[in-house]
Amino acid sequence: MKRRRTLPRGGRLALVLLLLLLLAVLLVPVIDGGRSTVMDPARRLQPPSAAHLFGTDNYGRDILICLFEGGRATLSIAAGTILLGCLAGLVIGALSGFFGGRVDWLLMRFNDALLSFPSILLALLFITVLGGGRWQLILAMGLMFTPSFARVVRTGFMQQRSSPHVIRVQVMGASPWRVMTVHILPLILVRLSSAIAIGLANAILTESSLSFLGLGIPPSERSWGRMLHDAQSFIFEAPWFAVFPGLIIVFTVLLAFILGSALTELRSATISPGDVPAPEVAPAQHPVVEPPADALLGIHELTLAADEEVVHGISLHVSAGEILGLVGESGSGKTMTALAVADLLPRGVRRRGGRIQIAGQNPDLLSAHARRRYLASKVGFCYQDALTALNPLLPVGRQIAESVRLTGVRDTEAIRARVLELLTKVHLAEPETVARALPHELSGGMRQRVLLAMALAAEPDLILADEPTAALDGETADIVLEELGRQREQGRGILFISHDIDIVRRLADRVAVMRHGRIVECGPTEEVLTRPQTDYTRLLLASQPSFARRGLLLGIQTGGEKP
Amino acid sequence: MSELLRLTDLRLAYTGERLVLRDIDLVIREGDVTGLIGESGSGKTTIARLLSGELEAESGQIIYAGTDITHLRGAARRRATQGMAMVFQDPYTSLDTWRPVAAQVEESLIIRGERDRDERRRRVAAILRAVGLDPERYGSRVPAELSGGQRQRVAIAAATVARPRLLIADEAVSALDIPVQAQILNLLALLSGSMGFACLFISHDLNVVSWLCDHVAVLHEGEIVEYGETGRVFTNPQHPRTQALVRRLARP
Numbered sequence: 001m002k003r004r005r006t007l008p009r010g011g012r013l014a015l016v017l018l019l020l021l022l023l024a025v026l027l028v029p030v031i032d033g034g035r036s037t038v039m040d041p042a043r044r045l046q047p048p049s050a051a052h053l054f055g056t057d058n059y060g061r062d063i064l065i066c067l068f069e070g071g072r073a074t075l076s077i078a079a080g081t082i083l084l085g086c087l088a089g090l091v092i093g094a095l096s097g098f099f100g101g102r103v104d105w106l107l108m109r110f111n112d113a114l115l116s117f118p119s120i121l122l123a124l125l126f127i128t129v130l131g132g133g134r135w136q137l138i139l140a141m142g143l144m145f146t147p148s149f150a151r152v153v154r155t156g157f158m159q160q161r162s163s164p165h166v167i168r169v170q171v172m173g174a175s176p177w178r179v180m181t182v183h184i185l186p187l188i189l190v191r192l193s194s195a196i197a198i199g200l201a202n203a204i205l206t207e208s209s210l211s212f213l214g215l216g217i218p219p220s221e222r223s224w225g226r227m228l229h230d231a232q233s234f235i236f237e238a239p240w241f242a243v244f245p246g247l248i249i250v251f252t253v254l255l256a257f258i259l260g261s262a263l264t265e266l267r268s269a270t271i272s273p274g275d276v277p278a279p280e281v282a283p284a285q286h287p288v289v290e291p292p293a294d295a296l297l298g299i300h301e302l303t304l305a306a307d308e309e310v311v312h313g314i315s316l317h318v319s320a321g322e323i324l325g326l327v328g329e330s331g332s333g334k335t336m337t338a339l340a341v342a343d344l345l346p347r348g349v350r351r352r353g354g355r356i357q358i359a360g361q362n363p364d365l366l367s368a369h370a371r372r373r374y375l376a377s378k379v380g381f382c383y384q385d386a387l388t389a390l391n392p393l394l395p396v397g398r399q400i401a402e403s404v405r406l407t408g409v410r411d412t413e414a415i416r417a418r419v420l421e422l423l424t425k426v427h428l429a430e431p432e433t434v435a436r437a438l439p440h441e442l443s444g445g446m447r448q449r450v451l452l453a454m455a456l457a458a459e460p461d462l463i464l465a466d467e468p469t470a471a472l473d474g475e476t477a478d479i480v481l482e483e484l485g486r487q488r489e490q491g492r493g494i495l496f497i498s499h500d501i502d503i504v505r506r507l508a509d510r511v512a513v514m515r516h517g518r519i520v521e522c523g524p525t526e527e528v529l530t531r532p533q534t535d536y537t538r539l540l541l542a543s544q545p546s547f548a549r550r551g552l553l554l555g556i557q558t559g560g561e562k563p
Numbered sequence: 564m565s566e567l568l569r570l571t572d573l574r575l576a577y578t579g580e581r582l583v584l585r586d587i588d589l590v591i592r593e594g595d596v597t598g599l600i601g602e603s604g605s606g607k608t609t610i611a612r613l614l615s616g617e618l619e620a621e622s623g624q625i626i627y628a629g630t631d632i633t634h635l636r637g638a639a640r641r642r643a644t645q646g647m648a649m650v651f652q653d654p655y656t657s658l659d660t661w662r663p664v665a666a667q668v669e670e671s672l673i674i675r676g677e678r679d680r681d682e683r684r685r686r687v688a689a690i691l692r693a694v695g696l697d698p699e700r701y702g703s704r705v706p707a708e709l710s711g712g713q714r715q716r717v718a719i720a721a722a723t724v725a726r727p728r729l730l731i732a733d734e735a736v737s738a739l740d741i742p743v744q745a746q747i748l749n750l751l752a753l754l755s756g757s758m759g760f761a762c763l764f765i766s767h768d769l770n771v772v773s774w775l776c777d778h779v780a781v782l783h784e785g786e787i788v789e790y791g792e793t794g795r796v797f798t799n800p801q802h803p804r805t806q807a808l809v810r811r812l813a814r815p
Contacts, residue, residue: 162617163656163657164651164653164656164657165656165657165658165659167615167617167649167657168648168649168650168651168657168718168721168722169670169671169674170615170616171615171616171644171647171648171649171731172647172648172671172674172675172722172725173641173642173644173645173674173675174641174670174674175638175641176637178674182670183659186659186661186662187659187660187661190661329740329741329742329743330740444603473602473603473767474602474807474808474811475602475807478811499740499741501741502770539742540741540742542745543741543742543744543745544741544745544770545744545745545748545770545771545773545774545775546770546773546774546812547770547773547774547793547797547812549774550773550774550793553749553752554745554746554748554749554774555742555745555746555749
């Protein structure tokens with residue numbers, strides 16, 4: 001299996017180049033032994049040549065060797081700055097994040113004060129008071145970098161402190177010290193690693209700017225910024241003198257930034273949901289049944305693909321006045337199928353084949369505009385997650401009104417009346433109050449009914465209901481299910497997606513079982529759920545826990561082949 | 564069997580307004596699997612958080628293995644609650660993203676003071692095998708390299724490797740697909756049987772509770788409205804709330 005903890009390629013390259021640069025900075029001046037950095041007026045300001053690849057400076061010193069030597073000051077100051085800033089930030093952030101409360105308030109106000117003061121001014125102030133020099137620079141810049149590190153550490157601690165992982169080990173009896181050092185700190189260091197790389201880049205830039213202004217490294221020493229400072233007077237006479245120090249600063253800073261963003265990616269890659277193991281054997285597809293000519297929704301050999309195929313040529317149909325239950329595990333392709341019908345496939349998922357017929361029309365044959373109108377009038381979509389499917393900033397009445405307006409109603413009063421009618425229809429008491437409420441002011445069950453009201457706004461022939469009750473409690477779920485039942489009585493067709501076989505058993509006329517992007521079994525609900533024809537359906541049924549099955553292991557089939 | 568956990572008149576209100584829990588009384592005996600069932604917002608998870616020490620009750624008592632832990636904090640609480648372990652709904656956030664799973668299971672033994680490294684390794688391998696994960700093949704993986712069901716197996720291994728007396732499972736199977744849920748439920752039933760730990764199994768799913776638990780407590784708006792042996796509660800529910808729940812289950 002693929003390891004997810006390796007650095008992206010760009011980041012690895014940047015790391016290798018940075019290490020090579022560090023090695024050169026450490027070794028080259030030693031190998032050279034000071035020969036090339038001796039003042040020699042005879043070699044003054046020579047352009048790049050074979051003897052002096054980057055040319056010479058105003059004292060006749062080899063610029064390439066000087067760069068490696070100057071790198072020692074620049075890089076050690078940057079490293080010292082980050083080390084100091086990071087340690088101070090760790091202490092402040094950890095105290096703040098771990099204890100919270102008053103300690104946190106005090107430390108964070110101190111942090112804010114530091115952050116709100118222009119950092120370069122702060123550094124200048126320090127240097128003016130302490131004088132220039134390596135240690136003074138590290139101290140001044142370290143202070144300047146502390147708040148940003150403290151913030152990263154504090155946020156990490158705050159998040160980790162209340163995470164299930166930390167609570168779990170606390171309940172096991174881990175001491176606060178162990179929780180902090182073993183369970184929180186390593187995760188914080190991962191977060192810090194990218195902040196460190198990016199801080200390094202910033203520290204190199206700051207040191208260079210200060211030294212260039214003549215405020216950093218004293219003239220007796222050499223750093224990249226100092227070399228730029230010295231080169232100013234010769235910019236027309238000997239441009240190479242300024243160009244090469246400038247280039248190496250840009251080059252190093254760029255590499256550090258690349259490394260930093262690669263480390264950020266590394267961090268986010270680890271919080272992606274886990275991989276679903278690939279199917280051992282592709283399940284057999286249920287044979288294609290020609291849909292009845294008058295089917296409301298006909299799906300014929302639909303194939304969907306993202307990076308790889310996710311739905312493999314499935315065929316389904318829903319008739320008017322019928323509920324088709326589509327059951328299967330997460331990742332089996334149920335939702336993708338519904339999204340394909342509504343022409344709402346997410347970016348990156350394409351239809352690779354197959355035909356979709358809705359109320360006698362193939363929407364693919366319509367222009368984009370006409371298709372949108374057609375689908376809006378024929379298909380209502382009821383999503384699973386009511387909180388994210390609604391706009392959090394608009395009263396729900398306004399959002400339903402939007403759906404009503406799409407059906408062509410223009411009159412404000414008529415729209416209002418229709419909104420209240422829809423809300424009443426889904427059994428929301430006090431529809432006027434509900435219409436004025438923002439989504440977060442409603443309970444989960446109320447929000448789900450608002451979504452259903454929106455799906456019904458256009459009086460669609462076909463309703464696509466994607467796990468509409470998964471997040472609901474028993475009673476509220478019943479209200480939504482009963483409303484779907486009523487819609488069926490009125491002749492609408494419903495594609496009802498669910499992982500809950502009990503609900504499908506109660507509601508659906510026919511059921512289709514989906515697995516790994518294929519329909520493995522399809523037929524009348526009663527038949528499929530009492531006399532399943534495939535191992536997978538049998539497994540699903542045998543896996544259902546119930547009072548009747550107490551004392552028996554789940555998932556073990558009685559009178560069937562092994563799963 | 565002797566009493567392991569006793570909650571008496573437990574009461575908690577958020578910000579002084581609504582009572583989240585009122586007069587909770589519950590007893591769990593050694594080895595008993597008790598289901599705590601209720602709708603979202605009924606206070607199930609709040610009870611778990613009182614037990615884990617994240618929240619502190621306003622009045623009432625939590626007695627665990629003979630010690631009143633209601634207001635115990637710090638080292639004294641850690642000593643008194645030896646033998647408690649938790650499993651959460653989302654195994655991903657309840658595991659360390661960066662450490663190999665074997666090390667995370669071993670951590671439980673380190674916390675419990677098992678000094679012998681070889682003994683730890685042996686027990687980690689044994690429990691990983693018991694939850695159905697080959698230690699050779701899976702031990703060195705990080706959670707991102709496992710499926711959801713495998714992660715929950717790791718979480719259960721980490722919770723049970725040190726032989727708990729009380730396992731608190733908060734919606735531990737709710738996020739799993741049915742076939743995977745079935746495997747995890749089988750595992751919990753087998754482990755609680757063979758290790759003999761008691762379990763507070765918190766769930767909103769009556770089917771699951773009715774299959775797994777010896778006793779059921781029904782929580783409604785912060786109150787336990789019914790408690791009894793699973794068989795009795797399901798065949799002869801007393802409270803209207805429970806009757807409604809059971810009726811919904813029994814519907815064809």
